[in-house]
Amino acid sequence: MCGIAGVYSERFSAGEKVYYALFSLQHRGQESAGIAFYSDTLRYKKQMGLVSEVFTKEDLIPAKYSIGHVRYSTTGLSKLENAQPFVVKSKVGSIAVAHNGNLVNYAELRKELENEGSVFTSDSDSEIIAQLISKILLKSTDYIELFQELNSKLVGSHSCVLLINDKLLAYRDPLGFRPLCIGELEDGYVVCSESCAIDALEGKFIKDVEPGEAVIIENGDVEFVRFAKSQRRAVCIFEYIYFARPDSVIDGISVYRARTEMGKILAEESPVDADFVSAVPDSGITAAIGYATSSGLPYMECLIKNRYIGRTFIMPKQELRELLVRFKVNVIKENVIGRRIVLVDDSIVRATTSRRIVDMIRKAGAKEIHLRIGSPPILAPCYFGIDMKTREELVASKHSVEEIREIVGAESLRYLSLEGLITALKRLGGKEFCTACLTGRYPVAVPGELTEEG
Ligand code: SF4
Structure with a gap:
């Protein structure tokens, strides 16, 4: 489990909104919290602890784009290096990743990337996604290709929100293990793990991000793209039994x-x-x-x-x-x-x-x-x-x-x-x-x- 949220805000309050979204997703992870902000440049803060313990008002700098994460560890130990979002700076600019899920082929992917020269700062599987994105974008900046290639490499569950320079992106793996939904705000959009976070921001629920679907938000425009078609879904049944908040609606339920x-x-x-x-x-x-x-x-x-x-x-x-x-x-x-x-x-x-x-x-x-x-x-x-x-x-x-x-x-x-x-x-x-x-x-x-x- 983990909670993720990303916000685009015309009024430069994306960081503040992500903070409140994470607050309502706190039940999904209590070990660490982090927020990345993009406004000309990418900045971030992450620490061990609850959302309310990690951030002060001064931390929430004005930004149009922001993503955040609350963590509960599965792969990787409970320590600061594994807190998210993961930020990678490369020739294509800055990339921040907040991941909910777990990669089954983490060890082999890491080995492969290390052999190709990647240096890791954590033992979390989510850093693999950040490193892979940076590599793929060096070859092509087409986002459909990015999601297709990511999907061809990653085995397991991966719902993610991403900040790639001044773009907010989000996607859900083709089996849709972990929930992800999008809502409209007064001055922008929010993509988050559960609809309770949209409610907390007084937003309007638009839809669940479908398994194999990605959302690209740039300058107030939202585009939905299908990057993979799956034969079936495998939505985690425990979201309904235990993990999700009872006031959330997941995939229409x-x-x-x-x-x-x-x-x-x-x-x-x-x-x-x-x-x-x-x-x-x-x-x-x-x-x-x-x-x-x-x-x-x-x-x-x-x-x-x-x-x-x-x-x-x-x-x-x-x-x-x-x-x-x-x-x-x-x-x-x-x-x-x-x-x-x-x-x-x-x-x-x-x-x-x-x-x-x-x-x-x-x-x-x-x-x-x-x-x-x-x-x-x-x-x-x-x-x-x-x-x-x-x-x-x-x-x-x-x-x-x-x-x-x-x-x-x-x-x-x-x-x-x-x-x-x-x-x-x-x-x-x-x-x-x-x-x-x-x-x-x-x-x-x-x-x-x-x-x-x-
Ligand atoms: S149903 Fe069980 S095995 Fe499948 S994702 Fe949920 S907790 Fe994991």
């Missing part, structure tokens, strides 16, 4: 409605006799409301979140994650004493959070805790931008549902079925998704893994 449908189907598939439905906040709330609606049980809060601590799962280190869970939520004891609770969460990755939460509710006096999960078990690693790299860290890859129930200590545990999940999204017009971490079958060739074809 409201994330909120998707989660409600998932909760409804979960209730149909796995009913239970209980006193009320509750949620692990925040990401389990919408599915829990769906579950309550469908089951006829009342919805009630039993956990209150400390809103000043980031999302546990996207914190990079296990020790940090463990520590934060304890401070993250607290139980409303009055609501749980002697009660039978259906507790809904969006997913289980390592089961450490679920175990601690069930334990806290139990100690507060709950009679029964029935855990219901709004996604199928996560069985396999993600190679496309989500920090689930090895089967070792995925509890469902080593344990049965009954074993996981024992680990977390709930009276019962049920997951939404894969069919149920797909049905929920199809009801809302969804078409094709990446489900690789749920099936172990990948939409592109990944060394050592099965493809969807077998």
Whole structure:
């Protein structure tokens, strides 16, 4: 995951607008933040930390063009050198890249580029894209050719916003793993990971950037170009389950409605006799409301979140994650004493959070805790931008549902079925998704893994 945004602003407030866009995309990455500005020359600032910690008012210099990035690491360590945007200065001018995704063929591309003389300043796969762009533009400045050549070299997920001198460009890989959309502003345009950032800028949603499509914004003119045609899409299904904000709409599907449908189907598939439905906040709330609606049980809060601590799962280190869970939520004891609770969460990755939460509710006096999960078990690693790299860290890859129930200590545990999940999204017009971490079958060739074809 990562959040990206790019703005063109007639009134030279692109940097400020990118800042606010990143603010609303903060849930997509909390390790580092960066903004590049173009106004005669390219300048940038990036640092470790949240958007609000990294930038002061003085940093947001007047600019017509700006791009920004909030990072959560997948390839490359959590350190300043890997913060984005990546900036390359070459004979074609200055190039800044903000990338959301992960390249499967990172190592071989890097070797290839190093053999050709490229020098890298980081171990992030996103720098590969910046270096490649600079090389390709030396041969031709035709942007369709640029995107076609990039696409022929990069394997994996890559939604990007780019500043190439005084042009703002954005594109989405042909499988469309990561979301990207464009909105109109009072004095320009914004391209960003999620529509919630367009709303934050009081913009008007224009469209989702289609898989294999690029946007070129220059002097107030917007051009959409198709650089690749894909046989299918592989939009990350976890955007709908967990990553995206519920007030975003991705590829025409409201994330909120998707989660409600998932909760409804979960209730149909796995009913239970209980006193009320509750949620692990925040990401389990919408599915829990769906579950309550469908089951006829009342919805009630039993956990209150400390809103000043980031999302546990996207914190990079296990020790940090463990520590934060304890401070993250607290139980409303009055609501749980002697009660039978259906507790809904969006997913289980390592089961450490679920175990601690069930334990806290139990100690507060709950009679029964029935855990219901709004996604199928996560069985396999993600190679496309989500920090689930090895089967070792995925509890469902080593344990049965009954074993996981024992680990977390709930009276019962049920997951939404894969069919149920797909049905929920199809009801809302969804078409094709990446489900690789749920099936172990990948939409592109990944060394050592099965493809969807077998
Ligand atoms: S493997 Fe899972 S998390 Fe990764 S892109 Fe596919 S659906 Fe999303």
